[in-house]
Amino acid sequence: MASFxxxxxxxxxxxxxxxxQSIQTVSLWLIHHKKHAHTVVNLWYRELITxxxxxxxxxxxxxxxxxxNSKKKGPEYNKEFGNKLGKVFDHLGGLxxxxxxxxxxxxxxxxxxxxxxxxxxxxxxxxKNLNKSHVKEKSxxxxxxxxxxxxxxxxxxxNEVVQVLTSEPRVRRESEVTEHSPEDAAPPSDPPEPEQLIxxxxxxxxxxxxxxxxxxxxxxxxxxxxxxxxxxxxEDLNAARSLSQKVEEALSMLEAYNKRLSxxxxxxxxxxxxxxxxxAYQKDLLAQAEETLEEHRQKQIKVKKVREELKAHLxxxxxxxxxxxxxxxxxAPLPSAGDLFT
Numbered sequence: 001m002a003s004f005x006x007x008x009x010x011x012x013x014x015x016x017x018x019x020x021q022s023i024q025t026v027s028l029w030l031i032h033h034k035k036h037a038h039t040v041v042n043l044w045y046r047e048l049i050t051x052x053x054x055x056x057x058x059x060x061x062x063x064x065x066x067x068x069n070s071k072k073k074g075p076e077y078n079k080e081f082g083n084k085l086g087k088v089f090d091h092l093g094g095l096x097x098x099x100x101x102x103x104x105x106x107x108x109x110x111x112x113x114x115x116x117x118x119x120x121x122x123x124x125x126x127x128k129n130l131n132k133s134h135v136k137e138k139s140x141x142x143x144x145x146x147x148x149x150x151x152x153x154x155x156x157x158x159n160e161v162v163q164v165l166t167s168e169p170r171v172r173r174e175s176e177v178t179e180h181s182p183e184d185a186a187p188p189s190d191p192p193e194p195e196q197l198i199x200x201x202x203x204x205x206x207x208x209x210x211x212x213x214x215x216x217x218x219x220x221x222x223x224x225x226x227x228x229x230x231x232x233x234x235e236d237l238n239a240a241r242s243l244s245q246k247v248e249e250a251l252s253m254l255e256a257y258n259k260r261l262s263x264x265x266x267x268x269x270x271x272x273x274x275x276x277x278x279x280a281y282q283k284d285l286l287a288q289a290e291e292t293l294e295e296h297r298q299k300q301i302k303v304k305k306v307r308e309e310l311k312a313h314l315x316x317x318x319x320x321x322x323x324x325x326x327x328x329x330x331x332a333p334l335p336s337a338g339d340l341f342t
Contacts, residue, residue: 004033013047027065032287037076045084057101089129192274200271208260225250
């Protein structure tokens with residue numbers, strides 16, 4: 001995985017789109033560089049502020065994916081995003097976002113509250129900042145309704161008053177939101193052991209779709225057991241009883257085979273989930289290994305540089321082997337005190 005720098009992060013944010021794959025790819029990259037969480041969140045905040053209104057929800061979905069999927073690996077992002085989200089929701093609350101964006105943002109707050117991603121007071125603050133303009137608009141409508149009602153309440157029936165009070169758009173309940181969006185993405189499960197995954201795959205080799213014998217029996221069933229129009233060709237009671245027995249046997253065989261097919265379908269879904277979690281885990285390990293490799297490469301470059309400088313320094317030192325040997329009298333004797341003062 002490429003080493004972290006602000007230019008590469010900015011490029012990833014520029015290329016970010018609303019697809020789940022795009023969000024999860026960038027999220028995984030950010031989680032691997034969690035030691036740069038402070039820098040990441042600050043740049044994410046600046047990019048969100050300058051982004052178009054239609055892309056702001058995408059930035060929020062990315063933040064949600066990083067926050068929820070980095071829980072097990074450290075609190076860095078939860079802390080850094082928690083310090084910024086108050087300002088973010090205040091900024092978002094001052095915009096005239098479309099209904100889809102507002103619905104997605106409010107859904108995020110609901111998820112965070114239900115999963116205790118942030119404490120209750122913070123979520124309430126986020127919600128207040130996000131919906132401040134909506135609250136003001138509702139207050140204005142309510143005041144206007146009261147003022148209008150005071151002028152004409154003698155001419156209005158009780159049913160008309162109820163209609164005015166209930167004319168504001170109804171907030172959709174969570175159960176009514178059927179659109180699947182990235183804020184619902186749950187963290188990946190713990191990866192299976194390799195032996196467990198291999199065993200599950202091997203069990204599929206004896207699944208219903210691999211049973212050629214039963215499939216051949218089903219394919220060779222006579223047409224009269226499945227074609228109602230052939231009942232008119234029955235000539236007597238014995239033929240009818242014989243056909244009835246064949247139909248019962250075919251039905252029993254098909255029910256048993258369909259049950260095996262249903263079990264195989266569930267087993268394949270389970271193996272698919274296991275493979276997804278295992279591959280995600282291996283990608284995680286690979287990314288960490290690549291990051292560690294890059295760090296050691298940088299250290300190797302520094303060590304090589306020190307070695308070259310040390311080698312150059314040693315070459316500049318005098319060669320001790322060429323100096324006169326003191327023990328063999330290679331140096332002239334020191335002058336005596338008399339020689340110094342005469």
